[in-house]
Amino acid sequence: MKLIEVKNILNATVFTNHSDDYLANVEVNQACGADLMSDVLAYVKDKGLLLTGLMNLQVIRTAEMMDINSICFVRGKKPSQDLIDLANDTNLVLLGTENPLYVSCGKLYNNGLIC
Amino acid sequence: MKLHYEISGDDFLAAGKASSAVKKVLSQLSVNPAIIRKVAIAMYEAEINTVIHGGGGCADVIISPDNIKMIFKDNGPGIPNIELAMKEGYSTATTEIRELGFGAGMGLPNMKKYSDDMVVTSEVGKGTTVTMTVNL
Ligand SMILES: Nc1ncnc2c1ncn2[C@@H]1O[C@H](COP(=O)(O)OP(=O)(O)OP(=O)(O)O)[C@@H](O)[C@H]1O
Ligand SMILES: [Mg+2]
Numbered sequence: 393m394k395l396i397e398v399k400n401i402l403n404a405t406v407f408t409n410h411s412d413d414y415l416a417n418v419e420v421n422q423a424c425g426a427d428l429m430s431d432v433l434a435y436v437k438d439k440g441l442l443l444t445g446l447m448n449l450q451v452i453r454t455a456e457m458m459d460i461n462s463i464c465f466v467r468g469k470k471p472s473q474d475l476i477d478l479a480n481d482t483n484l485v486l487l488g489t490e491n492p493l494y495v496s497c498g499k500l501y502n503n504g505l506i507c
Numbered sequence: 508m509k510l511h512y513e514i515s516g517d518d519f520l521a522a523g524k525a526s527s528a529v530k531k532v533l534s535q536l537s538v539n540p541a542i543i544r545k546v547a548i549a550m551y552e553a554e555i556n557t558v559i560h561g562g563g564g565c566a567d568v569i570i571s572p573d574n575i576k577m578i579f580k581d582n583g584p585g586i587p588n589i590e591l592a593m594k595e596g597y598s599t600a601t602t603e604i605r606e607l608g609f610g611a612g613m614g615l616p617n618m619k620k621y622s623d624d625m626v627v628t629s630e631v632g633k634g635t636t637v638t639m640t641v642n643l
Contacts, residue, residue, distance in 0.1 A: 433548060433552060433614075433617055434611075434617045434620075450520065450522065450608060450609070454551070456523075456530070457523070457526060457527075457530070457544075457547040458544070458547075458548065459544055
């Protein structure tokens with residue numbers, strides 16, 4: 393699935409300076425919903441999307457180390473400017489959706505983003 | 508090539524700077540991305556431990572033709588039982604750290620998984636040294 397489809401399915405906002413054209417070219421092979429970065433570091437295997445309700449600089453750092461290419465913050469949470477700056481520096485796409493974590497994962501799964 | 512980083516013990520949110528810097532250096536050296544990922548994850552886990560458990564310290568990274576060595580040193584409380592600390596799920600992290608998304612007791616097992624060799628030495632009241640090697 394392309395990241396632009398993720399954006400459309402979740403009716404998401406883009407916080408970083410990535411255009412829709414850019415998102416249309418980013419492939420998402422795997423998604424993971426987690427609030428525990430310890431688990432993300434231990435179990436995520438492929439480049440992909442992290443859906444999370446957790447919001448701090450270490451979420452961005454974790455994504456950087458794991459080669460995760462996009463994060464979607466759930467339940468309408470908005471990242472602060474320092475998070476957005478760090479994400480832009482490492483070319484990580486930050487999205488936000490009003491949907492809660494469970495619903496966001498369900499919608500993507502239903503649309504064919506299976507694990 | 509030898510790199511040295513000081514790791515501050517009182518700023519959890521700044522943790523990861525050394526790992527991020529090393530990841531950039533390895534990319535510039537065109538190291539295989541799978542190897543970079545192993546180094547980045549192992550180093551980041553170690554850096555977080557140095558901050559949250561060791562009270563800060565330093566990291567030395569030595570890049571040789573055959574391997575990458577990462578040495579983390581702190582003068583913190585030490586680990587009384589290393590075998591126990593290595594078990595998945597064992598953690599003494601505080602509630603504050605858990606609220607920030609860490610403290611599941613997965614770091615040391617993960618560092619072992621992503622490195623080709625890992626040695627932990629520790630003395631209670633003196634500090635801890637973790638040496639990890641990733642082969643190239
Ligand atoms: N540098 C250190 N100094 C003192 N104690 C340490 C150090 N590193 C690890 N420990 C001890 O070993 C335990 C296990 O470490 P480990 O990294 O596996 O888990 P954690 O840091 O508690 O949680 P996680 O890594 O999943 O966020 C820690 O909770 C702590 O008690
Ligand atoms: Mg740890």
